Amino acid sequence: MDKLKKVLSGQDTEDRGGLAEVVEASSLSWGTRIKGFIACFATGIVCSLLGTLLLWVPRKGLYLFAVFYTFGNIASIGSTVFLMGPMKQLKRMFEPTRLIATVMVLWHNKGLALIFCVLQSLALTWYSLSFIPYARDAVKKCFAVCLA
Secondary structure: OOOHHHHOOOOOOOOHHHHHHHEEEEEOOOOHHHHEEEEEHHHHHHHHHOOOOOOOOOOHHHHHHHHHHHHHHHHHHHHHHHHHHHHHHHHHHHOOOOOHHHHHHHOOOOOOOOOOHHHHHHHHHHHHHHOOHHHHHHHHHHHHHHHO
């Protein structure tokens, strides 16, 4: 967790690899990129959940679901553009470590909309954490401590 704090505050002197490359390739600061990511990600999750709840509205429910859920997915997936940029994200989406999460984000099924909404949100969260240095390790350690 300390390593994550050092990286995000810019105090880490070790080779940061992709993070240093991303920060140098953009005019946005790392803090601004994180804020943009969080804002888009939260908006996307709220819209997706709202769309799922609107599925049961009589007559217009399916239409409202399609609009809100689609917008939510676009906003959530688009949020990772703040972290890596569009081209790098497209290249990295299909790497072996992210393939299952990518498939879950892109997979839609009307009959299981509620279950897959939750699974998509979890998969997108895990996918997005892969772009923040040491974030996955921090989440794993938190769950290990909570479950132990």
